[in-house]
Amino acid sequence: MDNENSWSAEGKVILVTGGAVGIGAGLVRSLLCMNAMHVAFLDVLEREGGALEGELLNKFGALRAKFIKCDISDEEQLSTAYSQVLDKYRRLDAVINNAAVIWEKEGFYKKTVDINFTATVTSTLKALEVMKADNGGSGGVIINMSSLVALQQNTHSPVYRATKTAVLQFSNHIATHESYERTKVRVITVCLGPTDTGHLLRHNSKDSQNLAQEDRQRVTSAVTGIMDVISRAGSGSTWIIAGDKPPVDVTKNVREGFQTISMATDFL
Structure with missing residues (x-):
């Protein structure tokens, strides 16, 4: 293990988006079990988020966990959530941008873009600003959740x-070596394979059903893999977590793939 990338949740203040159910809830529980000082988790699911917060406070004690109802696609709400954490703890050590939806139907597809991509960018930039060493921060780590489908071509x-x-x-472009040397913030991409989570089935569309019917790994496998990655992965790296197997570092493959594609521009 590269000592520079060695990381422990103990004593850390961590923010997780999409944290009320599924993988997000599993991450929140796991981080607290690893003695994180405080985990704030954001979600629009108020009933589920409140229930999880109650469970965690009962198990781990006051102030260890906080549910914040937040539509992360609304920049004002997301900024307010960040402010709540910073006003209370004056620091932030890690952010896991986990929230995602599958809305493909006409009239709803923009929400998929807003939550899956735009909000991830906004949250990443906010986290960098807070944590970066060249702005008075102590460094940190950002995990951005991509998907195995980002590496595949398919019509669904x-x-x-x-x-x-x-x-x-x-995530790969913002996580340059020069950026890490300056900020001491690792930005890591996780490409999850199909996982047995409710959001794949929440919207009754043909496309979401097609994704849901693929062989799915257990939520616990995804959570365990993400915790492994956050503890040791280098900035700018890309990992696949799929099929209930340990994480696989595919950074070299991804970089070589895009390099091959970019070579086509030589003929223009």
Whole structure:
């Protein structure tokens, strides 16, 4: 393990988007089990978020967890959520941008773009501003959740696939070596394979059903893999977590793939 990238949740203040159910809820529980000082989790699901907060406060004690109802696609709400955490703890050590939806139907597809991509960009930039060492921060780590579909070509769920490809590209481009040397903030991309979460089935569209019917890994496998990645992965790296298997570092493959594609511009 590269000691520079070695990370522990103990004593950290962490923010998780999409944290009320599924993988997000699993991450919140796992981080607290690893002695995180405080985990704030954002979601629009008020009933589920409130229930999880009650469970966590009962198990871990007061002030350890905080549910914040937030539509992350609304920049004002997202900014307010960040301010709540910073006003209370005066620091932020890690952000996991986990929230995602699959809305492909006409009239709703913009919400998929707004939540999956635009909000991820906004949250990443806010986290960088707070945590970066060259702005008085202590460094930190940002995990951006892409998907295995970002690395595949398929006709199903084109908007969802496009947003996850955009997350992969954005995260890789913002996580340069020069940026890390200056900010001491690692930005890591996780490409999750199909996982047994409710959001795949929440919207009754043909495209979401097609994704949901693929072989799915357990939520616990995804959570365990993400916690492994956050503890040791280098900035700018890309990881696949799929099929209930340990994380696989595909950084070299992704970079070589895009390099091959970019070579086509030599003929223009």
